[in-house]
Amino acid sequence: MKTPLRSLFLLVTALVLPAVVHAAAFEGKVRMKITAAGSKSAQEMTYSSKAGLLRTEIDGKGGESFAMIMNHAKREMIILMPEQKMYMVRPMPAMNELAGADDGADDVKLEKTSETEKILGYTATKYIATSKEGVTDMWLTEELGSFMGLDASANANPMGGRPKAPAAWEKALMGKEFFPLRIVSRGKRNKEEFRLDVVSINKQSLPDSEFAPPASFKKFDMGAMMQGFGG
Secondary structure (H helix, E strand, O other): OOHHHHHHHHHHHHOOOOOOOOHHHOOEEEEEEEEEOOOOOOEEEEEEEEOOEEEEEEEOHHHOEEEEEEEOOOOEEEEEEOOOOEEEEEEOOOHHHHHHOOOOOOOOEEEEEEEEEEEOOEEEEEEEEEEOOEEEEEEEEOOOOOOOOOOHHHHOOOOOOOOOOOOHHHHHHOOOOOEEEEEEEEOOOOOEEEEEEEEEEEEOOOOHHHHOOOOOOEEOOHHHHHHHHHO
């Protein structure tokens, strides 16, 4: 997997709302288009949700892809490596671990505006989050329940290490029953750094197999590999 795709995925997992309590409110697939600062083109991502389960997959160039499955009940995440036909299982850090990863960001100011917009048939209200990191405009709907995440805890390094703290504006939205249909984040110089647009919403029943590694994939055991090196 190439570094730009990995970096984009980690950026996206940091810019989400880990409100998993009401995740069962939505079952189906959402397609999102994501543009990050420094990217020459937008990436498309599929968000699949079902009763406490979440699968996110980013499409890359040349058929390259990266997928992650999160199981809230088991508190684990499965990283799929399609090119290698392998998968890795990692624990999901608790939210207090994420809080401990915070570098002391200032409190964020969250403002609800009177501006609304119909996006893909859903009414979205514009919110503005302001912090020392910059300003983020968010068009949020209450018609799809809580956004299950790309769960910020998934931003933990798959190989271990300290998880990255959620952005300040993200923390302000934790636990609220919103689903983002558009996010535009600008830095201190008012330059757009991140943009997410939902391009399609398909409510549908999803099979359990959508949230498990394919039978043909082999499990990658980092611990066993490190023991082998030690031997």
